[in-house]
Amino acid sequence: MTTSVEMGFMRLTRREVARTWLGVALGLVWLVGCRPQPAVEEGGEAAQATVGEDLLLASTRLTLPPPGVGPADLPNPESDGAQYLRQYCTACHALPSPGSFSATGWPVYLRRMWRRMDALDPKYNVPVPTSAERVVLTRYLLDNALEVSRADLPPGQGRDLFRAECSRCHELPDPAQHSAQDWPVVVIRMREHSAQMLRRSPTQFEVQEIILYLERASRLGS
Ligand code: HEC
Ligand code: HEC
Structure with missing residues (x-):
């Protein structure tokens, strides 16, 4: 009884071994035939994404407010405008200085920032100012904007x-x-x-x- 069971077991094992070898062989064929392809594709995609994201980040940095402006550097740091700037304008980049643009320049950039805040998926938890707060913030930026040169720039070398x-x-x-x-x-x-x-x-x-x-x-x- 035990022998037959053992024999049966042995036979089964041998069959299983045969099946296993077939499986391994097929597996190898599959591995050689298909597996490396997706692996290369995945690697390629990953490498592409990295280069693409790198380039995107580098090109974005060309127009990102640079770091280094502290809350105390802001004009009238206790005012509502300064407070809103700290509260709403630091979620994605460094604190922007009101002197970054002229009073005529700011509205263009602000429109872009409002659009970002309004459209971004809520999962990012970006705080969004109310209309009243936007008015105060805009006024603050315009009041403290960069002073632009007049047309009659003094002559001189340089x-x-x-x-x-x-x-x-x-x-x-x-x-x-x-x-x-x-x-x-x-x-x-x-x-x-x-x-x-x-x-x-x-x-x-x-x-x-x-x-x-x-x-x-x-x-x-x-
Ligand atoms: C949801 C993310 C986000 C928020 C919030 C945000 N910004 Fe930006 N900001 C960006 C991105 C991205 C850029 C770079 C691309 C660009 O210039 O539009 C940028 C660029 C800027 C620039 C540089 C623009 C240039 O062309 O030199 C200024 C200045 C700026 N933001 C000011 C602000 C102010 C002020 C606020 C608050 C009212 C604000 N940002 C809020 C994402 C954001
Ligand atoms: C690479 C971009 C860049 C270039 C080039 C640049 N600026 Fe600016 N400028 C900024 C940014 C960002 C701010 C706002 C942050 C700050 O004040 O440091 C600013 C703000 C200013 C301000 C208002 C703040 C203040 O201290 O009065 C003045 C004035 C100014 N720049 C002068 C100049 C002069 C002069 C040059 C040429 C030598 C120049 N900028 C070139 C980015 C630039």
């Missing part, structure tokens, strides 16, 4: 360079809005923004030339 380099991210600033002593700090900060925003940086020589122009132009303008 004027063309200033015009070209300092209108890449925002409108051309008014040289009169800072003193000769303050301009170097601002220009150096702008150069840092170029690096943070993955932009082409002006050379040391160009930075010097722009600073010299602004120092002279700020005295002429005031």
Whole structure:
């Protein structure tokens, strides 16, 4: 009895072994034939997604508010406008400075931001301001916006360079809005923004030339 059971068991095992080998062989054929293909495809897709996302992120950084603006750097930090800026405008990127754009420039960018907040899937939990809060926030940004240069820019060496380099991210600033002593700090900060925003940086020589122009132009303008 036991032998037959054992024999049966052995036979079964042998059959199973045969089946297993067939299975392994088929499995190998399947592995060689099909498996590597999806693996390559998956890898390819993953690599593509990474390169694509990398490029998307890099190109987005060209227009992202750079880090470095703290809540205390905001004009009238205790005002409702400053509070709303901190509350609603830091979900996706660094705190944007009201000086990023002129009063005529801001509305265009704000429209884009409202559209993002309104349309984004609620699962992202982005806080959305009310209409009344949007009015206060807009007024705050316009009141503290970048001061744009008049058409009659004071003449002087470096004027063309200033015009070209300092209108890449925002409108051309008014040289009169800072003193000769303050301009170097601002220009150096702008150069840092170029690096943070993955932009082409002006050379040391160009930075010097722009600073010299602004120092002279700020005295002429005031
Ligand atoms: C839902 C995410 C999100 C929120 C919330 C958001 N932003 Fe943005 N913001 C972006 C993205 C993405 C970009 C980069 C693409 C672009 O320029 O539109 C950007 C870019 C910017 C820029 C740079 C634009 C440029 O072209 O240089 C400014 C300034 C800005 N946002 C201000 C704000 C302000 C002010 C608020 C609050 C009212 C705000 N953002 C809220 C996603 C957001
Ligand atoms: C790479 C983008 C970029 C370039 C190029 C750039 N800026 Fe700016 N600028 C910014 C951003 C972002 C802000 C808002 C944040 C801040 O104030 O640092 C700003 C704000 C300003 C402000 C208002 C804030 C203040 O301190 O008065 C002035 C003035 C200004 N820029 C001057 C210049 C000058 C001058 C140049 C040329 C040397 C220049 N910018 C080039 C990005 C840029």
